[in-house]
Amino acid sequence: KNEVEQSPQNLTAQEGEFITINCSYSVGISALHWLQQHPGGGIVSLFMLSSGKKKHGRLIATINIQEKHSSLHITASHPRDSAVYICAVPYYGGSQGNLIFGKGTKLSVKP
């Protein structure tokens, strides 16, 4: 079973700061997911990546397969980025198509 660790658990930043959220996992994977959970509870899939880097607007996700580590960066952070960011990896050997989810990083961006 894959284990997923996220850091930090909580993060407070000032508007405009560069944010980094980290995710480590224990078993080799084919793809990693980054999700955003809004204060109301709904979840949006931000990225799914298997190598290198992906960028969408002010969000950048990177992954190092050899080191079993991924990072999510937010440039020029804004209060609307305040949310819980969740990393997830496939659960090999278990329910097909299932993911193992990290506990999330709660980000609060102050104006």
Added chain:
Amino acid sequence: DGGITQSPKYLFRKEGQNVTLSCEQNLNHDAMYWYRQDPGQGLRLIYYSQIVNDFQKGDIAEGYSVSREKKESFPLTVTSAQKNPTAFYLCASRPSRGRDEKLFFGSGTQLSVL
């Protein structure tokens, strides 16, 4: 717009009562999932379905039941056998059962016990 609709947003259960959470999708996705989220915990899989009229237990299926009579619908029943049902429940779908596809989520249902 295509998406996943969960209802109700808030639900209260009395002792010994069964309650049903609705999940409907118009994305034409084959695979659908129910997750439970507790404070400070990662999402955990309750049940999943990869095709109509078929579903499988996830990691925490005890006290729950599901059906998949239509492709669009995957309702979850929280039975009286679930002794600790208070949690946030999320429904999700993906185009097929492949591991490497994005998940699409509903907005969730908060279930509380009266």
